[in-house]
Structures are given as structure tokens and as C-alpha cells.
Amino acid sequence: MEVAQTARLADWRVRHQSSIDEARYNVRVFFKDKLAVAGLIIIVFTIVVAFIGPWIAPYPEQGRGESNISERLQAPSSKHLLGTDNYGRDVLSRVIYGARIPLLISFVTTAAIVLIGVPIGGIAGYYGGKFDEVVMRICDVFLAFPSLILAIVFVAFLGPSIRNAMIAIVLSWWPWYTRLVRGMAVSLRERPYVEAAKTMGVGDFTIIARHILPNSFGPVIVQMTLDIGTVILAAAGLSFIGLGAQPPVADWGLMISEGREYVLDQWWIGAFAGLAILILVLAFNLVGDGLRDVLDPRSKR
Amino acid sequence: MTIRAYVLRRLALAVFVLLGIASITFVMARIVPSDVARTYVGGNARPEQIAEAEKILGLDKPLYEQYAIYMKGLVTGDWGESLRTKRPVLDDIIHFFPSTLELVVAALIVATVFGIILGVTTAHMRGGWLDHFMRLFSTAGVSIASFWLALMLQILFFRMLGWLPVAGQTSITVAQAHPITQITGMHVVDALITGNWVAFWDAGRHFILPVITLAAYPMGVIMRMTRSSMLEAMGLDYIRMARAMGVPPRTLLYKAALKNALGPVFTVVGLTFANALTGTFFVELIFAWPGLGYYATTSILGSDYPAIVGVTVMIAFVYVIANLVVDIAQAVVDPRIALR
Amino acid sequence: MDELLRVRGLRLQFRSMRGVVKALDGVDLTVHDREIVGLVGESGCGKTITGLAILGLLQRPQAEITGGEISYRGEDLLAKSDKEMQDLRGREISMVFQDPLASLNPVFTVGHQIGDVVRIHKGVSRRQSREITLKALAEVGLPASDETLKRYPHQFSGGMRQRVCMAMALACGSPLLIADEPTTALDVTIQAQILRLLLRLREELGVAQVIITHNVGVAAQSCDRIAVMYAGSVVEEGPVVEVLSRPRHPYTIALYECLPHGHTAAELQTIPGTVPDLISPPPGCRFHPRCKHVLDVCRTTKPEPVQVGGRHWVSCFWATGQESGTHDREVVS
Numbered sequence: 001m002e003v004a005q006t007a008r009l010a011d012w013r014v015r016h017q018s019s020i021d022e023a024r025y026n027v028r029v030f031f032k033d034k035l036a037v038a039g040l041i042i043i044v045f046t047i048v049v050a051f052i053g054p055w056i057a058p059y060p061e062q063g064r065g066e067s068n069i070s071e072r073l074q075a076p077s078s079k080h081l082l083g084t085d086n087y088g089r090d091v092l093s094r095v096i097y098g099a100r101i102p103l104l105i106s107f108v109t110t111a112a113i114v115l116i117g118v119p120i121g122g123i124a125g126y127y128g129g130k131f132d133e134v135v136m137r138i139c140d141v142f143l144a145f146p147s148l149i150l151a152i153v154f155v156a157f158l159g160p161s162i163r164n165a166m167i168a169i170v171l172s173w174w175p176w177y178t179r180l181v182r183g184m185a186v187s188l189r190e191r192p193y194v195e196a197a198k199t200m201g202v203g204d205f206t207i208i209a210r211h212i213l214p215n216s217f218g219p220v221i222v223q224m225t226l227d228i229g230t231v232i233l234a235a236a237g238l239s240f241i242g243l244g245a246q247p248p249v250a251d252w253g254l255m256i257s258e259g260r261e262y263v264l265d266q267w268w269i270g271a272f273a274g275l276a277i278l279i280l281v282l283a284f285n286l287v288g289d290g291l292r293d294v295l296d297p298r299s300k301r
Numbered sequence: 302m303t304i305r306a307y308v309l310r311r312l313a314l315a316v317f318v319l320l321g322i323a324s325i326t327f328v329m330a331r332i333v334p335s336d337v338a339r340t341y342v343g344g345n346a347r348p349e350q351i352a353e354a355e356k357i358l359g360l361d362k363p364l365y366e367q368y369a370i371y372m373k374g375l376v377t378g379d380w381g382e383s384l385r386t387k388r389p390v391l392d393d394i395i396h397f398f399p400s401t402l403e404l405v406v407a408a409l410i411v412a413t414v415f416g417i418i419l420g421v422t423t424a425h426m427r428g429g430w431l432d433h434f435m436r437l438f439s440t441a442g443v444s445i446a447s448f449w450l451a452l453m454l455q456i457l458f459f460r461m462l463g464w465l466p467v468a469g470q471t472s473i474t475v476a477q478a479h480p481i482t483q484i485t486g487m488h489v490v491d492a493l494i495t496g497n498w499v500a501f502w503d504a505g506r507h508f509i510l511p512v513i514t515l516a517a518y519p520m521g522v523i524m525r526m527t528r529s530s531m532l533e534a535m536g537l538d539y540i541r542m543a544r545a546m547g548v549p550p551r552t553l554l555y556k557a558a559l560k561n562a563l564g565p566v567f568t569v570v571g572l573t574f575a576n577a578l579t580g581t582f583f584v585e586l587i588f589a590w591p592g593l594g595y596y597a598t599t600s601i602l603g604s605d606y607p608a609i610v611g612v613t614v615m616i617a618f619v620y621v622i623a624n625l626v627v628d629i630a631q632a633v634v635d636p637r638i639a640l641r
Numbered sequence: 642m643d644e645l646l647r648v649r650g651l652r653l654q655f656r657s658m659r660g661v662v663k664a665l666d667g668v669d670l671t672v673h674d675r676e677i678v679g680l681v682g683e684s685g686c687g688k689t690i691t692g693l694a695i696l697g698l699l700q701r702p703q704a705e706i707t708g709g710e711i712s713y714r715g716e717d718l719l720a721k722s723d724k725e726m727q728d729l730r731g732r733e734i735s736m737v738f739q740d741p742l743a744s745l746n747p748v749f750t751v752g753h754q755i756g757d758v759v760r761i762h763k764g765v766s767r768r769q770s771r772e773i774t775l776k777a778l779a780e781v782g783l784p785a786s787d788e789t790l791k792r793y794p795h796q797f798s799g800g801m802r803q804r805v806c807m808a809m810a811l812a813c814g815s816p817l818l819i820a821d822e823p824t825t826a827l828d829v830t831i832q833a834q835i836l837r838l839l840l841r842l843r844e845e846l847g848v849a850q851v852i853i854t855h856n857v858g859v860a861a862q863s864c865d866r867i868a869v870m871y872a873g874s875v876v877e878e879g880p881v882v883e884v885l886s887r888p889r890h891p892y893t894i895a896l897y898e899c900l901p902h903g904h905t906a907a908e909l910q911t912i913p914g915t916v917p918d919l920i921s922p923p924p925g926c927r928f929h930p931r932c933k934h935v936l937d938v939c940r941t942t943k944p945e946p947v948q949v950g951g952r953h954w955v956s957c958f959w960a961t962g963q964e965s966g967t968h969d970r971e972v973v974s
Contacts, residue, residue, distance in 0.1 A: 035437065140314065141321030144624070145617050146575035149597075152582065153613050156601040157329045233446055237583060240448050241598060256449050260587070263452045264460045264467070271456075274449030281444035289440070538743035545696055545738075546758045546809060547731030556757075560748045 026294045036290025042283035050099040063093035063250055073266050083268035085258060087248075095272050097250035101239075102280065105166055106231040110224055112170045117177030118220060122208050124178065125185025136182070139175035147172040148234050155243040165244040169234055173227070180223060184216040218295035225288035229281040236277055252277050311628055315621045320372075322617040326610045327371050331364060375614060381607035383600070390611035393596060398615070399486030400470065401585070401592030405577045407489075407512045412519035412577075413570060419520075420527025420566075424535065425554060435524075442521020448583040451514045455587070458510060466507050468589040475503040511588045515580045519573035526569040530562035537561070564631060571627040578616060643714075645817050645849050646672040646695070646734075651709035653687075653694055660920040664690050666927065667874040668709070669946055669954070670851070672817065677843055677850045679860030679881065682870030685916060688853045689739075691870075692819045696736055697726040713817075732762045735810035739822035741802035745794035752790025755809045762813045777812035780846065781805075781838060800831035807838065811846070818842070819851045824859055836863045857896060861885055866952070869893050872917050872927040878946070879953030889949055889960040891932045926957070934959040 013020065031037055049056070057063045058081070068088030076083040082091035124135040142150070154168035188194065189212065197207050236253030238244035245251035247258070252273040259270025374380060380390040423435045459467040466472065470488050471481075479500040484491050489508050492501035534540065535558050543557050544550075581594030589595075593612060600608035653665035665687050672678045680688045693699050695711055697718065711718040713733060718726070730736075738744045746754055752774060759770040771790070779785040781804040794802060803823060810818050820839065824832035840863055842848045854860055860867050861881060868878040869890065877890040888894045895912045914931035917923055923930055929939040938958050946954040947961045955961060 035433065035440075137317070137321075141318045141325065144315075144318035144621055145322055145613075146579045146620060148579040149582070149613070149616055152597075152601065153326070153609060154329065156604075156609055157606075229444060233444075236446050237448065237579075240446075240583065241586070242602060253446070256446070256452065260452060263456060267452075267456050267460075270449070270452055274446055274453070277446050277449065278441065278444055281446075282441055285440050285444050538738060538740065539746040541698060542736075542738055542744040542806070543746070543754075543758075544727075545698055545730055545736040546761075546813065547727055547729070547735075548758065548761060549727055552757075552761075557746055557749075561746065 030290050030294050033290040033293060035286045036293075039283035039286030039290070042279060043287065046099055046280055046283075047103060049096055050103050053096045053100065057090075057093035057096045059090040059093045060097075062089035063097035064248075067248075073262065073269075075266070076268055082272050083266070085255070085269040086262060086266075091255075091268060091272055094250045094255060095252070095276055098252045098255055098273060099276070099280075101162065101245055101249065101251040102232045102235060102253075102277070105162065105169075105235045106228045109166050109169045109173075109231050109235075110228050112166075113173045113227070114177055114220065114224055116170065117174035118181045118213065118216070120174075121178035121181030121183075122185050122213050122216070125182035126189050126204070126208050126212055128186070132182070135178065139179050139182075142172070142175040143179065147176075148237065151234060152238065152241070152243065155238060160243040160246065162245050162249075165235060165238045168238075169231055173231070176227075177220065177223070180219060181213075181216050184219065185212050188212050188215055222288055222292040222295055225284055225291055229284035229288070232277065232281050232284070307632055308625075308629055311625055315625055319614075319617055319621055323372065323375055323614050324368075326613045327368055330606050330610050331367060380611040380614075383608045384605040385600070385603050385608070390607050393608065394593065394611055394615050396486075397591060397593045397596045400488070400590060401581050401594060403487040403489060403508070404511055404515055404581060404584070404590065404592060405574070407508070408515035408577050408580075409519060409570070409574060411512060412516040412523055412573065415516075416520045416523025417527050417563075417566065420524045421531055421554065421559060423524075424528045424531035435528075439521045439524040439528075442517050442524070444521075445517055447514055447518065447580045448587060450517055451510070451584055451587040454510050454514060465510055468507075468587070470507050470590060471500065471504050472507075475500060479503075507588075511584050511590055514584050514588075515577055518576050518580065519570075522569055522573050522576075523566060527562065527566050530565045531558055534558040534562040567627055567631040571624050574623045574627075575620060578620060643674040644671060645674055645676075645714060646670070646851070647710070647712045648691070648695065649710050651691065651694065651711060652707045653690065653699075653704065654707055655699070655704040657920075662919045663873065663922055664919055665694070665873045666922070667943065667956070668870070669875045669878060670868050671878075672849055672851055674816070675843055675847050675849055676866065677839070677852060677864045679864035679867040680851055680853045680870060680875075681857055681860045681867055682855065683916060684855055685919075686870045687873045688855075688870055689821050692736060692821050692851065692853055695819065696730055696734060697721070697723075698736075731758060731810075731813040731815060733815055734817045734819065735813055735815040736819040736821065737803070737806040737810055737823060740826050741799065741806050742794060742826075744806055745802065747794055750791050750793055751797075751805050752787075752792075755805075755812050758809055759812045773812050774808070777808040778805075780811055780842070781808045782834075783808065799827050800834060803827060803831075803835055804838065807842070811842070811848070816847070817849045817851070819853070821853045822855070823852065825854070825856070832859070839863055857885070869896070872922065873919065874927065874943075874956065875946075876928065876957065877953075877955045879950065879955075883950060883953055889953075889955040890928075890957045891934050891959065892928050895933075932959075936962075 053063065054060045059068075062068055066089070068084070068090075070088060071080070071084050072086055072088035074080055074084040074088075076091075080090045080092065082095065085091055085094065120135060124132040151165075151168040151172040154171055155164050158164040158168060185208075191211075194207060194211055197211060202210075235244055236251075236256070239251050239253030240257045242257065245254045247254065255273035256270040259266070259268075259273070262269050378391055380394070382388065383390050383393055386393060419435065419439075423432060455467050458465040479497055481488055481492050481497055481500045481504070482495050484494060488504040489501065492498075492504050531554075535554070540553055540558060543553055548557070578594075581592055582598050583594070584590065585592045585595035586598050593615065596608070597612040597616075599605075600612060648668055648670040651665050651668040652663075654661050654663045656662075668687070668691050670678065670680065670691070680691065682688050690699070694704075694706065695718070706719060713729070718729075721729070745751070749757075752771070755774045755777065756767070756770045759765065759773050760767070763770070763773070765773070774790065775785040778789060783789055783801060783804050794805070797805060803826075807818075807820075807823075823839065824835050827835065836859065839850060839852065843850065852860065852864060864881050866879060867881040867884050868875045869884070869892065870876065871892045877884060877888065877893050884893065885897065888897050892912075899911065912931055917927055917930070923940075925941045926932070926939045926944055929935045932939065936958055942958075944956045944958050944961075946956045949955050949961065
């Protein structure tokens with residue numbers, strides 16, 4: 001039994017040797033970029049913090065939203081490392097707890113955007129014709145408008161909540177991927193191996209799934225990584241105006257809004273939350289840059 | 302195709318997308334449940350008042366008729382009435398528009414000029430810690446939340462240094478003593494044109510922080526794009542040929558490579574315009590700058606649906622025109638674009 | 642005749658992702674005034690790099706010249722600073738490349754590009770540079786009109802673009818032109834035109850040339866002398882008629898035998914083996930693994946050029962042994 005398994009594993013390795021080699025090479029190239037590696041570390045760190053938040057935050061209840069009025073508006077001290085906000089809540093705990101929503105929103109919405117936008121783009125690009133025309137016009141309309149404003153308008157009509165913010169973001173951003181993948185599909189469908197597959201009677205669906213989409217992965221993944229940062233900023237912006245996360249939840253955008261009233265004298269209420277956003281988005285952007293070097297050889301940095 | 306045909310085609314596309322955006326907004330405003338009539342009358346409305354309001358607002362008509370009225374209104378200039386100010390939405394928008402124009406144009410000019418200069422100079426010096434630092438700097442520029450930057454700048458320049466005012470377009474004292482004659486509606490520009498130096502200085506000081514905040518992201522984007530575009534252009538064969546012909550390196554950088562590199566940069570400028578427009582929503586709110594973004598945000602928070610719809614269409618209009626301008630400029634700089 | 646360009650024992654290496662590539666391992670080349678020399682060899686043998694090295698166009702620190710000399714009119718080019726080389730390029734030595742479309746800047750008109758270069762070298766006014774440009778265009782057979790000046794590179798055909806590149810080189814008035822595969826990207830009929838043009842440039846304007854090509858036929862038609870390169874060094878150099886009718890180096894001989902002769906239905910010959918990996922090239926003579934006449938000494942020692950006739954040099958132990966030995970190999974054409 002064991003022997004058979006090792007034999008199968010060895011066989012798999014031999015068959016996929018070139019992909020393994022390529023993957024190893026790509027990883028090496030990625031790790032050469034120190035800034036990208038730093039970004040990756042920050043992202044992992046933030047995810048870990050978001051998970052173990054309740055155990056490492058000095059004042060978890062306050063992180064969740066409980067007030068502590070007696071200690072409100074205190075400057076950073078040894079008791080509250082980053083100070084307290086206008087409700088007396090420990091800012092450090094709030095910042096730790098506040099990592100969850102941006103991460104959640106950005107991963108889920110980006111995944112949704114890709115899951116919607118990519119297949120539509122692949123199908124439209126591959127088949128061409130009427131469907132393609134219609135899809136492209138729809139994308140033109142959506143993309144003729146600043147995406148975040150579109151999202152804001154959508155939430156304005158849907159009503160302020162995290163769920164609606166996510167829906168609005170997905171609705172506003174999916175056309176980017178459709179257009180991206182559609183363009184690639186159009187050029188890829190002319191490739192010889194696609195023609196070869198067609199002549200051998202391979203179904204269209206399989207062609208799209210097996211040939212077109214995998215070859216589009218590179219730019220899509222790069223775009224996704226960069227967009228996670230964009231979505232984090234978008235969600236924070238929505239929360240800031242009051243259209244996203246609602247109090248007393250801890251969310252970085254919301255915290256900046258809460259800190260706005262007190263910004264001049266009790267700057268710490270909003271400053272650290274914004275700094276956290278900056279660092280996290282920066283990290284995603286650096287990783288995205290690093291990925292671009294690996295996956296999209298056309299670009300030179 | 303010729304440049305002219307290209308322009309015409311882009312214009313046709315622009316009209317189409319404008320209609321599309323207007324339609325989408327209409328659908329959203331009517332389909333999604335919202336108490337337009339109730340907001341119009343205000344709180345504690347009696348049912349008869351609401352019914353009355355619905356009639357006034359034309360909400361009792363069938364949907365397709367509402368759509369027709371809406372579209373006709375858009376084209377003829379009747380954009381409805383703001384539920385809050387009770388004034389025609391179009392009037393409100395025109396009133397608030399110049400202040401936003403001021404900010405956005407200034408921000409983009411600053412971002413483009415500095416972004417290109419920095420991008421070109423860093424393309425010159427590959428590798429080394431300065432290059433890494435610049436990369437970090439430009440990436441940070443696109444990673445900052447504009448509203449947070451605005452607040453931080455307020456702390457730095459107002460609270461800590463005391464150099465610049467915290468918000469507003471002008472100081473009340475100066476506005477009373479040296480009122481600006483409104484020509485374009487843009488304070489800084491008007492003060493400049495009319496030679497009102499005191500007001501110009503004052504308006505200018507109020508102008509600086511919002512512009513810097515708005516310019517941060519575009520500058521980061523343009524800087525990165527210029528650098529990578531320059532690097533790509535520098536590697537191309539005609540640069541090698543020019544070098545083989547004895548062209549000095551400075552000329553190669555600033556003339557031969559730059560003109561080729563600018564193409565992608567222009568596209569990016571178009572995108573950053575979107576970002577600048579979006580930024581006004583936050584920046585104008587924080588700096589109490591009475592512009593379109595401020596109007597939009599207050600309308601949204603006040604559920605003023607006609608205003609929201611109007612602002613959306615206006616923004617679409619502005620954005621489409623801006624993109625058109627950028628595309629045409631790009632075709633002029635790089636004649637190959639029009640041929641595709 | 643004056644000696645314009647002299648390259649002796651040029652050695653060059655550059656760093657790549659996989660290791661250090663010893664690209665050039667002893668290149669010898671001489672070009673005299675008004676002479677056309679062909680640099681012939683397979684793709685990857687280092688011909689283009691030699692051309693770039695002469696003009697100092699290789700990027701340091703990736704590319705490093707590790708030995709040999711390059712001199713122009715007696716001046717050592719390797720000792721010159723960047724600024725001095727930049728001054729020399731175009732004015733004394735110019736180069737045109739294989740792909741004329743890629744070699745011209747797509748966003749400037751042809752007149753603008755040539756004019757720029759002229760003004761850089763001659764420091765003349767715009768009007769004068771325009772005159773010079775028009776004259777150069779006429780020399781290469783293009784319509785010398787304002788129309789032409791206002792056009793963009795993509796508006797010309799391939800052959801005309803190549804002429805534009807040559808006009809640029811001419812307009813600078815350099816006595817030496819290096820042409821890297823000037824005909825490869827062009828149709829056969831246009832190729833003939835360009836070759837005729839090159840000859841005319843020498844006849845009427847006295848421009849000496851190095852024509853880099855992998856096509857022996859091209860070299861045979863247009864060159865006075867020919868230098869055969871293999872894996873980074875010149876293995877045989879001499880008057881074209883002599884080298885091609887009585888090749889000495891086994892590689893040249895094999896090349897010659899590969900060309901189909903007459904209309905026989907005989908099998909096409911190939912040279913057994915493959916081009917060596919320049920990161921770890923074979924020791925001694927780089928051709929020895931594929932050589933029919935390999936001797937023991939070939940495996941360990943690199944042969945130096947030895948004169949075997951009037952201005953005919955060969956780097957081969959076997960060939961020079963043949964000369965001083967019994968009968969010569971006579972190749973029947």
C-alpha cells in the first residue's frame with residue numbers, strides 16, 4: 001500500500017516536474033524583492049492578530065465596543081498604550097479588533113468580484129459576437145464612472161450596513177476583471193493550441209476552463225492583490241462617511257470618523273487606525289508589485 | 302483612422318455611457334425602496350400629505366412614464382428639486398461645481414508635474430537605497446486613506462505648526478474686508494484675476510491642504526507609472542540606435558524615451574482623475590469646502606434622492622469629458638494610437 | 642590603405658541569470674579605409690556583441706571586456722571615457738541594426754530624428770541640418786522632400802526604413818559603418834537593393850563597412866574581406882574570394898559544404914553536434930568537439946591566428962599543419 005502511494009507521488013512529481021521547477025524559480029524571484037517580502041510578513045502578521053485578537057488585546061470588551069466613560073479621552077500612557085477614545089475605550093484594543101472587518105470585507109468582496117467578473121469576461125472574449133458586445137457596453141457604462149462613487153451611490157440607495165457596503169463594492173468593481181479577462185480571452189482564442197483543441201472536438205466550456213482562464217491567471221492575481229488594498233480603502237471610506245460599519249463595532253474607517261471631532265487635541269483616537277490602514281494597504285501593494293514581477297514578465301520595474 | 306474620426310467615435314461612446322449611467326441611477330432610485338415622499342414632507346407626515354407629495358413628485362405615474370420624464374428632464378435641464386434645499390438640483394450643482402473644479406484641477410496639475418518629474422529622475426537611478434525609498438514613497442502615496450491624510454495634515458500644519466488654516470475656503474474676516482468678485486466661482490482664480498491680493502493670499506492658504514491631500518494618491522500612481530514606463534522605453538531598440546548615433550544620455554532620457562513613455566502615463570492620469578473626484582467626497586467634508594463632493598455627501602446622508610441622482614449624473618458627465626480630453630491628448634502625442 | 646579599425650584578441654563576458662557567459666574569446670578584425678569586411682557566423686556566435694563592443698554600447702557592469710584591444714585610427718577605444726565614446730559614435734563610427742522598425746523612434750518624424758543627430762554632431766542650424774538630411778536621403782535613394790521628412794517610421798516600408806537608418810548614419814558622415822544584419826528583416830528583392838546601396842556608399846562616399854550577417858551569400862556578394870566567427874572568436878579571416886574558394890578552417894569548410902551546390906539530389910550536409918554552451922565552453926579550441934580533423938592539442942590549447950596567405954589568417958592547428966605539411970585541401974566548386 002505504502003509503496004504504491006510513494007510510487008504514485010513520485011510519478012506525479014515527474015509529470016509535473018517543469019511546473020514544480022517553474023514554481024520554485026518564481027518563488028525565488030519573489031523572495032528577492034525585499035519590500036514584497038516585508039509586505040507579506042505584515043499581511044500574515046495582521047491576519048494572525050485579527051484571529052487571536054480577543055486573547056492579546058489588553059481590554060477585549062472595550063475592543064468589542066463596551067464603553068468606559070470614566071477614562072475617556074486619555075492620552076497614550078502605560079495603562080492604555082495608544083490612549084482612549086471619546087467613549088473611554090482602549091484604542092489599542094480597538095485597533096486590534098478593527099483589523100477583522102477590513103480583512104473580512106476585502107477578501108470576501110475581492111473573491112466575489114473575481115468569481116463574477118472573470119467567467120463573464122472569459123465567455124464574452126471567447127465567443128465574441130452579440131454577447132461580447134453587450135457585455136462590453138455594460139462594462140463601458142460601469143467603468144465610465146469612478147468606482148467608489150458608484151459604490152457610495154449604491155449604498156446610499158441600499159441603506160448603510162456592512163453587508164450593503166460589500167454588495168455595493170462588488171457591483172461597482174466586477175467590470176474591471178471582465179474587461180481584463182475579456183481582452184486576454186480575445187487574444188488567447190487565436191492561439192494555435194486553442195485551435196488544435198477545437199479541431200479535436202474539445203467542448204467550448206472545457207476550452208475556456210482549461211486553456212483560456214488559466215492563462216489569464218497572472219494578471220488577474222496581480223490585479224486581485226492590488227485590489228484588496230483598494231477595497232480596504234473603499235470600505236474604510238464608506239465606514240468613514242457612515243455608510244459601512246456602524247457603531248459600536250470596531251472598524252478602522254469608523255474609528256477615524258469617530259476621532260474626527262477630536263482630531264486636533266486628542267489626535268490618537270483616529271491617527272492609529274489610519275496608520276494601520278496605511279500599513280496594511282501598503283503591504284498588499286508591495287506584495288502585488290512583487291507578484292507582478294513574477295507573473296507578468298512584460299512589466300519592468 | 303484619422304484623429305478626427307477617432308474623436309467622433311469617442312464622442313459617440315461618451316454619449317452612450319452617459320445615457321447608461323443616467324438609466325442605472327434612475328433604476329436604483331425608483332426600484333430600491335426608499336421613502337422619497339416622506340423625506341420631502343419631513344418627519345411626522347400624515348398619509349394624505351405623503352400622497353400629495355407623491356403626486357407632486359410624479360411618483361404615482363407608471364414607471365416607464367417616470368423614466369421618460371426623467372430623461373427628458375435631464376436633457377432639458379430640469380433635474381428635479383432637492384428635497385432639503387427645495388431648490389432646483391441643477392442650480393445647486395452649478396453653484397457647488399466651481400469649488401470642486403478648483404481643487405481637482407489643481408491637485409491633478411500638482412500630481413502630474415511632480416509625479417512625472419520624480420518618476421523620470423528615479424528611472425535614471427536604478428537600484429540602490431534611494432530607488433527603494435522612492436518606491437516605498439510612491440507606493441505609500443497610493444496606500445493612504447485620503448480622509449486620514451487630511452486629518453493628519455490638519456494636525457501638522459494647523460495645530461502643531463500653525464502655518465495654515467484648518468478648514469474653509471476663506472477666513473471670515475478677510476472675506477468681509479476684501480470680498481472676492483465672483484467671476485468663475487473659484488475663489489483662488491477669481492481673486493487672482495481681479496487683483497485682489499489679500500483675498501488671493503487668504504484663499505490660497507486655505508487651498509493648500511485640500512490640494513495636497515487630493516494630490517497624494519494621483520502623484521503616487523503617476524510616479525510609479527512614469528518610472529516603469531520610462532524603464533521600458535529605455536530598454537527599447539531605438540534608444541540603443543540613438544545611443545549608437547552618439548546622442549547624449551540626458552537627451553535620451555528626457556526627449557527620446559520620455560515622449561514614448563508618456564502614453565501609458567496619460568491613461569493613468571485619466572484614472573487618477575476618477576480618484577481625485579472620489580477624494581473630494583472626503584476631502585471637502587473634512588475641510589468644509591463647499592463643493593460638489595460636499596453636496597453629494599450631505600445629500601446622501603440626508604437621503605435627498607433627487608440631489609443624489611443629479612450629482613451622480615453630473616459626475617458621470619465630468620468624468621466622461623475628462624477621459625475624452627485625455628484620450629485625445631494621448632492621440633496627439635503618440636500618433637500610433639489613433640490608428641488602432 | 643589606412644587602417645581604420647583594429648580589433649585584436651577581444652575577450653568579453655557578461656553575467657546572466659544562469660551564470661557568466663564567456664561571449665567573446667578572441668576576436669580579430671581589421672578594417673581599412675574604404676574596405677567592406679563581412680563578419681559571418683551562426684546566430685549566437687557573438688557577431689552583434691562584437692559590433693556593440695566596438696561602439697562601447699554594452700552595459701557595464703553586466704558586460705565586461707576581459708582582454709584584447711580595439712583601436713580606431715590608432716586610438717585605443719577601450720581607454721576612452723563614456724563622454725569620449727559618445728562623441729565618437731555617429732561622427733566616426735555608426736551602426737545600423739537588424740530591425741529598422743524597432744530602431745527608429747516611433748513618436749518622432751523621420752526628419753526630426755535625423756535632424757537631431759545631425760545637429761548633435763555638426764552643431765549646425767536647423768536649416769542647414771535640413772539640407773544635410775535631404776542630401777542623405779537622396780544618397781540612400783529615398784525621395785528627398787519635405788513629405789518624407791514629415792513622415793513617421795511606421796509609414797514607411799521595411800526596405801525604406803532600413804534606408805532611413807542608413808541615411809541617419811550617412812548624415813553624420815562617419816567613415817566607418819557597422820551594419821548588423823542589414824538585410825535579414827527584408828524581402829529577398831529588397832535585400833539586393835540594400836546590398837547595392839551599401840556598395841554604392843563605399844564607391845561614391847568612401848564609407849568603410851563591417852557587415853554582420855549569418856548569410857554567407859550576402860557576404861560573398863558585398864564584401865572585400867570576410868571574417869568567419871564561431872562561438873566567440875574569429876576562426877578565419879581573409880579576402881572573400883580566397884576564403885570561400887579555398888577555406889582552411891574546418892568550420893569554414895563545413896559551412897561551405899553545407900551550401901547546396903549545383904542541382905544534384907545529394908543529401909544536404911549538416912555539421913554534427915551543436916553550438917557550445919558559452920557558460921561552460923569546451924577547453925582549447927571551441928570547435929574541437931565537432932571537428933573532423935581534431936588533434937590532441939586542439940582539446941587543450943586555443944589556436945592563435947596564423948597567416949596562411951596574403952592577408953589570410955586562420956586559427957587552427959590542423960589547418961596550419963596542413964599548410965606546412967603535405968597537400969592542400971582543394972575544394973572543388
